[in-house]
Each structure stands twice: as structure tokens, then as C-alpha cells.
Amino acid sequence: MxxxxxxxxxxxxxxxxxxxxxxxxxxxxxxxxxxxxxxxxxxxxxxxxxxxxxxxxxxxxxxxxxxxxxxxxxxxxxxxxxxLHPDTDLPLGLMADRATTNARKHSKAPFQRLLVSRFGGDRSRAYAWLAEVLGISRSICHFGMFTKEQAERAGEICRLELGGLV
Incomplete structure (x- = not known):
């Protein structure tokens, strides 16, 4: 897609x-x-x-x-x-079934920890790093845009970056 x-x-x-x-x-x-x-x-x-x-x-x-x-x-x-984005009719990303939703939630936790520990809370820098590692455009690098497979891969990358502690 x-x-x-x-x-x-x-x-x-x-x-x-x-x-x-x-x-x-x-x-x-x-x-x-x-x-x-x-x-x-x-x-x-x-x-x-x-x-x-x-x-x-x-x-x-x-x-x-x-x-x-x-x-x-x-x-x-x-x-x-x-x-939807607040006060708009614009979607936050791509529609997700239960498996994709679960993968996004499970994978976002290690990203949030990495965001704080490595990027000092700078969300733009953290997503830019993740986009580069995943080999995708920064404009579509967001958990709401990820397929199940992309979310799982992002979570795996973040867990490895954290030393496998998550």
C-alpha cells in the first residue's frame, strides 16, 4: 500500500x-x-x-x-x-484491525522509553532516527501509520537499542 x-x-x-x-x-x-x-x-x-x-x-x-x-x-x-486528529475530520493514520492495533501498542512502549532515555523527549529527533533505521520517509514514520509488520519491526529495533531490556 x-x-x-x-x-x-x-x-x-x-x-x-x-x-x-x-x-x-x-x-x-x-x-x-x-x-x-x-x-x-x-x-x-x-x-x-x-x-x-x-x-x-x-x-x-x-x-x-x-x-x-x-x-x-x-x-x-x-x-x-x-x-481522528482533535477538532478535525483527518485520520491519525491508517485503519487497523485488532492485530495491528495490538502490535502498535506493544511496540510503542519501547519507543517511548527510548524517546526519553536517548532523545531527551525530542519526538522529532526520535522519529527521524526511527525513519532512517526503518528506511521509510519521516512523513509516514508514526505508529498510527504502521502496518502490523512495521510496528513489530519498530518495536524490535527500539528494544534492541535499549539493550533488550523491554
Whole structure:
């Protein structure tokens, strides 16, 4: 799968009134401008090709909403999902099934430890390093963009860098 990074959303500079797609209460120009490496909202599922619906994340968490911006793109077939950047309709990355979600969560912990211990909390430097080691563009080097295999590889690299302690 090829990921096309589109840069800042042109709606952030538009004079026209922004229409938020249901069920979003609004979309903020300022929030749109903060997303530098945006990707298009999914029209079909990245996992199975099924139809995608924008919903409250309560559909995932047994009727309870979580977060200040509790919205997701969710596949109606395989239930894969991805959250949204706050106050936007822009996805945080690629849709993920349960196995991919678990791989991302498991792999991000050693990255977070490395971020603090080796990069002094400098997220940009840490992701630049990880992108170089993985051989991918910095603009797509984020756990929300990783496939299951990429997440597992990133976690393995970070654990090795930490001396295998994680």
C-alpha cells in the first residue's frame, strides 16, 4: 500500500464556512493547520476494502466514549478503525484491525522509553532516527501509520537499542 502524504489541508486557509461531516460537531481551521502530514480520510477500509463510517468511538468501547475528540473512522465489515486528529475530520493514520492495533501498542512502549532515555523527549529527533533505521520517509514514520509488520519491526529495533531490556 502506498501512502500519499498531502501536507497542510487547504481548508485551513479557506474563507468559506467549514462543514463538519456528521457526527462531528465542528472542524477547526487552526486544528487543520496543525496537521502537517495529513492523509485523506479513508473511503474504504485499509484492511479489507469494506465501507467506512465516521462514528463516535463508543461503537468500539461498548457504548462508552473516550477522549476529548471521541471520533473514529470504522469499517462496517471488519471493525478496523482509526482515530481522528482533535477538532478535525483527518485520520491519525491508517485503519487497523485488532492485530495491528495490538502490535502498535506493544511496540510503542519501547519507543517511548527510548524517546526519553536517548532523545531527551525530542519526538522529532526520535522519529527521524526511527525513519532512517526503518528506511521509510519521516512523513509516514508514526505508529498510527504502521502496518502490523512495521510496528513489530519498530518495536524490535527500539528494544534492541535499549539493550533488550523491554
Amino acid at each position: 502506498t501512502i500519499q502524504v498531502l501536507g497542510i489541508d487547504p481548508r485551513s486557509r479557506s474563507k468559506n464556512k467549514l462543514q463538519a461531516p456528521a457526527p462531528l460537531p465542528h472542524v477547526s481551521r487552526r486544528a487543520l493547520a496543525r496537521v502537517r502530514d495529513r492523509i485523506e480520510p479513508p473511503k474504504s477500509c485499509h484492511c479489507c476494502g469494506g465501507p467506512v463510517r465516521l462514528s463516535d468511538n463508543s461503537v468500539i468501547y461498548n457504548g462508552r466514549s473516550y477522549g476529548d475528540w471521541p471520533f473514529v473512522y470504522r469499517c462496517t465489515q471488519c471493525q478496523a478503525y482509526i482515530g
